Amino acid sequence: MRRWWDPIRELEQIKREMDDLFRTFSEDVWDIPLFRFSFLPGVSARTYPLVNLAEDKDNVYVEALAPGIDPESLEVTVLNNTVRIAGEKPAIKDVKPEAFHRNERGAGKFIRTITLPVEVDADKVKAEYKNGILLLTLPKAESAKPKQIAITVN
Amino acid sequence: MKETTIPVKTHSKHVPDTRDSTKTLCPPVDIFESAEGLTVIADLPGVQKEDIQVQVENDILTIKAVSKSILTLDPTYREFELYPYFRQFQLSDKTDQEKIKAEMKNGVLIIHLPKKEEAKPRQISITVS
Numbered sequence: 001m002r003r004w005w006d007p008i009r010e011l012e013q014i015k016r017e018m019d020d021l022f023r024t025f026s027e028d029v030w031d032i033p034l035f036r037f038s039f040l041p042g043v044s045a046r047t048y049p050l051v052n053l054a055e056d057k058d059n060v061y062v063e064a065l066a067p068g069i070d071p072e073s074l075e076v077t078v079l080n081n082t083v084r085i086a087g088e089k090p091a092i093k094d095v096k097p098e099a100f101h102r103n104e105r106g107a108g109k110f111i112r113t114i115t116l117p118v119e120v121d122a123d124k125v126k127a128e129y130k131n132g133i134l135l136l137t138l139p140k141a142e143s144a145k146p147k148q149i150a151i152t153v154n
Numbered sequence: 155m156k157e158t159t160i161p162v163k164t165h166s167k168h169v170p171d172t173r174d175s176t177k178t179l180c181p182p183v184d185i186f187e188s189a190e191g192l193t194v195i196a197d198l199p200g201v202q203k204e205d206i207q208v209q210v211e212n213d214i215l216t217i218k219a220v221s222k223s224i225l226t227l228d229p230t231y232r233e234f235e236l237y238p239y240f241r242q243f244q245l246s247d248k249t250d251q252e253k254i255k256a257e258m259k260n261g262v263l264i265i266h267l268p269k270k271e272e273a274k275p276r277q278i279s280i281t282v283s
Contacts, residue, residue: 052229063225065234067199067261092195095186104182105197128224132199132261135224 017047048110049085049134057146060116060138067132068105074129076136078122083136086111118144156244178240181217189275191249191268199261200236208256208265215243217263248273 049066064085066074074087091107120138128135184195198206200221207218221236245251248269255266 047233050233051231052223052225052233053231054225054227054229056227061225061227063223063229065199067197069260071260092184092186095188099186099188101185101187101192103184103186105184105195106182129260130224131202131222132197133224 047112048106049112051112051114053114053116055118055140058139060118060120060140062114062116062134062136062138064112064134064136065132066129066134069129069132071129074127074134076125076127076134078120078125078138080122081116081119083114083116083120083138084111085114085134085136120144157242177237179237180241181219181239183241185243191266194243194263194265194267196239196241196263196265197261198239198258198263201239201258201261201263203258206258206263208254208263210245210251210254213245213247213249213251215245215265215267217241217265219263 049064051065052063054061054063062083066085066087066089069087069089074085077084077086086109088109089107116138119141121141124139126137128137181196181198183197184193186193194215196217198217198219198221200223201219202222205220205222207216209216209218217239219239221239223236245267250268250270253268257264
């Protein structure tokens with residue numbers, strides 16, 4: 001739990017966000033003038049869904065905050081140590097814009113790619129969606145698991 | 155719909171009245187109107203049907219919910235934290251409070267606030283004599 005302001009953590013967060021920002025543009029974008037940026041909002045203009053990462057000895061857990069999504073429309077793909085979560089939060093249909101008193105919940109398609117600190121076994125990944133939270137259980141690859149070394153005493 | 159809060163009475167004279175003692179999150183809502191009434195949709199991720207309270211008191215609609223994470227471990231990288239949700243709205247006197255209905259699905263709460271019969275729009279047929 002984050003209880004006080006941690007400048008090192010903040011810097012790491014900024015670095016991660018900058019990396020994510022540049023990753024959304026393809027290589028050839030760098031050849032064209034910089035003002036083209038504003039015309040490339042992409043699918044994920046904002047980081048969505050928000051995730052928490054945890055790990056124990058055997059697994060890495062990704063918890064994503066994604067309420068109101070049809071579990072059928074969620075797509076989770078794993079490649080080496082990257083996880084991609086894609087889906088769509090449905091917009092409210094058949095309501096005129098002037099009928100809204102408040103409109104604070106967003107809607108639309110989203111994609112988020114998360115780089116994990118270790119390689120995972122893509123075949124054994126489990127995904128569970130409950131009460132608007134997606135939980136991914138990603139078993140670590142055999143090569144990434146810690147090895148207990150027996151000490152012999154002479 | 156006007157957003158409002160009911161102050162919670164504290165017994166001490168020196169402590170100011172606060173709405174709640176705990177830290178709460180304000181859930182995002184959509185509110186839209188139809189001829190039948192108002193619909194309130196609130197995102198409450200991590201909330202089970204049993205842990206939610208929807209109350210109407212003094213024409214004030216209160217949404218209170220406790221969220222639980224599925225993950226029991228302490229995260230090493232954190233972007234969100236789950237806290238209890240709390241939000242209140244002032245209801246209009248045209249709302250039929252007896253017929254309020256609420257449903258919960260995939261972490262989304264939908265509350266139907268029907269209008270009173272006299273507040274619904276009426277079509278008057280014209281007879282040509």
